[in-house]
Amino acid sequence: MTESDKPETSDNSDNASFELAKAAAQVIEDNNGRDICILDMRHLTPIFDYFVIGTGGSRRQLHAMSEEIDDKLEKELGDRRMGREGYDESRWILLDYGTIVCHLFDEETREYFQLEQLWADAKKVDLTGILRNPGE
Template sequence: MTEQANENNQDAESALPMENSSENASAPTPPGDAADPNPMSQPSRAIRPHGVEYSRKLAAAAAQVALDNKGQDVMVLDVCDQTAEFDLFVLATGSSRRQLHAISEQIDDVLEKTLGDERLGIEGYQDSRWIVLDYGSVVIHLFDEETREYYDLESLWADGKPIPLEELGLKPQG
């Protein structure tokens, strides 16, 4: 490197803040207050960490769509203590391929158009026995009755905490 280029490089580097300088050194802020007993004040550890409250909002909207479309056994399961990949599952059962498609398409519409969130992936739409909609912090599982019973995610994720629909501001059909 020439002497002129080396001087220019040193000048540019000195203009940047030093990571270890006392001016910029500050203790890292812990996520949430460890003394705070409210887990909802803690940030989400999920792929798209908008916070657990935002995840609950997405899950509530998805569960409401399932209820509005006559989905059965709709539940929201908090799994954030079991995995860092996502916070909540929404599970619902449909009685036909057509119903499962309607629920999944309307969930996409509500979460994407109304709430501005974007689906990261979808699996099982063609077969329609188990449709999975991945919204990062919330994963939505739509099953036909036989498949839900067979895979029994509620038992597989038994350490998860069911969130009563009423706690999300929803009124279960029944």
């Protein structure tokens, strides 16, 4: 296991963007998304803090995850989405909340772009205690 593959263990509990990232990951899990991960980007770029990545099995599932992330982050947590890309094509939906960016993929597109490898220097957040079934 390389250094970048080790889960992030620092305490992020007081970080508002981390709370948004956790909430988005939980919504993905609640909608039966798979291969969920949060990448800590804070030491790599000043533009955003976290990537939240998940995989869905169908266009309908990706739309549901996207819409429920919007509901959770905007209505319950008071944040506002700054942009959305790929919703109509539904192979890769990108939701930009400024400090976090959610990437929702179908399986083929996620495998093709391999964001975790592209951003290999990002630390993976340990999802134990955040998701019911981390790593699934």
